[in-house]
Amino acid sequence: MKTVIANGWVVEPEAQSVVQTDVLIEDDRIVAVGDVGAVADCRIDATGCYVTPGLVDIHVHFRDPGFPEKETIASGARAAAAGGITSVVCMPNTYPTVDEPGVVEYVLRTAAEQGIVRVHTTASITKGLKGKEITEMPALAKAGAVTFTDDGKSVMDPVILLEAFKWAARLGLPITSHCEDHNLVRAGAINRGEVSKALGDVGIPSLAEELVVARDILFAEHTGARLHLQHVTTAGGVQLIREAKARGVRVTGEATPHHFSVTDQLVLTQGALAKVNPPLRTQADVDAVVAGLQDGTLDVIATDHAPHTWDEKQRGLQQAPFGFVGLETSVGMTFTHLVHTGKLSVFDAIKKMTVVPAQIMGLPLPRLHPGAVADITVINPNLEWEVDTARFYTRAKHSPLAGTRLRGKAVQTFVGGRWIYSHERGILE
Numbered sequence: 001m002k003t004v005i006a007n008g009w010v011v012e013p014e015a016q017s018v019v020q021t022d023v024l025i026e027d028d029r030i031v032a033v034g035d036v037g038a039v040a041d042c043r044i045d046a047t048g049c050y051v052t053p054g055l056v057d058i059h060v061h062f063r064d065p066g067f068p069e070k071e072t073i074a075s076g077a078r079a080a081a082a083g084g085i086t087s088v089v090c091m092p093n094t095y096p097t098v099d100e101p102g103v104v105e106y107v108l109r110t111a112a113e114q115g116i117v118r119v120h121t122t123a124s125i126t127k128g129l130k131g132k133e134i135t136e137m138p139a140l141a142k143a144g145a146v147t148f149t150d151d152g153k154s155v156m157d158p159v160i161l162l163e164a165f166k167w168a169a170r171l172g173l174p175i176t177s178h179c180e181d182h183n184l185v186r187a188g189a190i191n192r193g194e195v196s197k198a199l200g201d202v203g204i205p206s207l208a209e210e211l212v213v214a215r216d217i218l219f220a221e222h223t224g225a226r227l228h229l230q231h232v233t234t235a236g237g238v239q240l241i242r243e244a245k246a247r248g249v250r251v252t253g254e255a256t257p258h259h260f261s262v263t264d265q266l267v268l269t270q271g272a273l274a275k276v277n278p279p280l281r282t283q284a285d286v287d288a289v290v291a292g293l294q295d296g297t298l299d300v301i302a303t304d305h306a307p308h309t310w311d312e313k314q315r316g317l318q319q320a321p322f323g324f325v326g327l328e329t330s331v332g333m334t335f336t337h338l339v340h341t342g343k344l345s346v347f348d349a350i351k352k353m354t355v356v357p358a359q360i361m362g363l364p365l366p367r368l369h370p371g372a373v374a375d376i377t378v379i380n381p382n383l384e385w386e387v388d389t390a391r392f393y394t395r396a397k398h399s400p401l402a403g404t405r406l407r408g409k410a411v412q413t414f415v416g417g418r419w420i421y422s423h424e425r426g427i428l429e
């Protein structure tokens with residue numbers, strides 16, 4: 001079976017090159033990039049679209065094991081495919097926690113059976129995410145965990161954290177950090193500022209993030225381990241990473257589409273649907289996150305796709321859980337808010353969604369050249385569409401972005417040469 005993706009703008013983000021040509025796929029591989037004529041059994045017209053290496057999202061929550069009502073590996077993987085994402089890295093805050101090799105193996109086995117995209121997993125730093133007892137990191141790495149994180153919280157005990165950083169350095173794997181000091185977050189549900197005042201919430205101060213960013217940078221510096229900082233949201237946090245990079249610390253930073261595009265004002269209209277951790281911040285913070293993406297301080301765009309049930313999200317600002325979905329809107333948000341505004345080149349945007357996140361997590365690098373595995377995303381940068389949550393593949397059919405108009409969408413997705421999503425026909429199986 002030969003498939004040609006014809007006449008698209010083929011993007012090699014690292015070479016900063018884009019060429020209008022064809023990509024020929026045979027079985028699981030790319031066999032030619034160039035004018036291939038009429039040799040294929042199946043021809044997909046990509047005129048006016050970017051043809052990019054398959055997108056890699058290193059921050060998702062698929063909730064399996066434990067919370068299938070929120071998401072499963074099967075449903076999460078379909079949502080990824082519909083968002084143009086061909087590889088994901090799952091967070092360990094499932095039930096049970098991914099804190100033993102058996103759970104790593106369960107996730108990877110289930111993914112192999114049910115996941116239509118490539119699913120990798122993290123493991124936790126502490127048992128049960130309780131912050132008290134370190135996991136057996138070498139055994140978890142051996143089972144296939146790509147990094148260690150207690151995402152959802154920060155490890156507050158510096159003795160445990162120091163040990164984890166030392167193990168990470170020995171294992172050659174990064175520590176991945178959710179940066180929020182619990183003691184400063186307290187009962188806050190949203191950013192501390194004008195909006196929290198208006199709504200009578202105590203608010204989560206920027207300092208909660210900055211403190212842990214600064215601390216974890218020091219741990220990385222002290223131990224030589226690599227550190228990846230998740231969902232950076234504050235101007236202060238971005239600046240700390242910028243300074244750390246300048247003095248050679250091995251740190252990378254991540255921005256989510258929601259934190260580079262919307263502010264805490266969204267809570268005024270969307271309520272708990274817009275409640276997320278870390279919270280949506282101010283315009284000055286959004287601008288700082290964008291500046292961080294522009295100057296390379298922030299290396300990665302990742303969604304932090306965090307599905308919860310509708311009922312849970314209806315419990316009001318205080319009681320609803322933190323988090324909302326992002327896989328199916330990530331490309332649209334990135335093109336609408338970064339590429340079409342001229343803030344980020346298409347090369348930089350694609351790089352931060354493909355090779356750079358793959359490098360950080362030690363995954364195979366998605367590439368578009370003959371011989372490469374055919375993980376490919378086709379993006380129509382000019383397709384205008386409205387976010388319709390009823391059409392989501394994720395189990396969480398709600399989002400604070402519902403009804404928003406976006407420009408740019410993944411329209412075809414290939415994993416290992418298999419055509420798994422088309423904008424016209426949906427998920428293909």
Ligand SMILES: NC(=O)N[C@@H](CC(=O)O)C(=O)O
Pocket residue numbers: 061093151152153178275276277278304306307321322323324
């Ligand atoms: N982002 C969130 O608001 N929630 C995440 C946890 C996390 O990423 O911190 C979740 O698991 O629901």
Ligand SMILES: [Zn+2]
Pocket residue numbers: 151152153178230231277278
């Ligand atoms: Zn987190």
Ligand SMILES: [Zn+2]
Pocket residue numbers: 059060061091151152304306
């Ligand atoms: Zn997360």
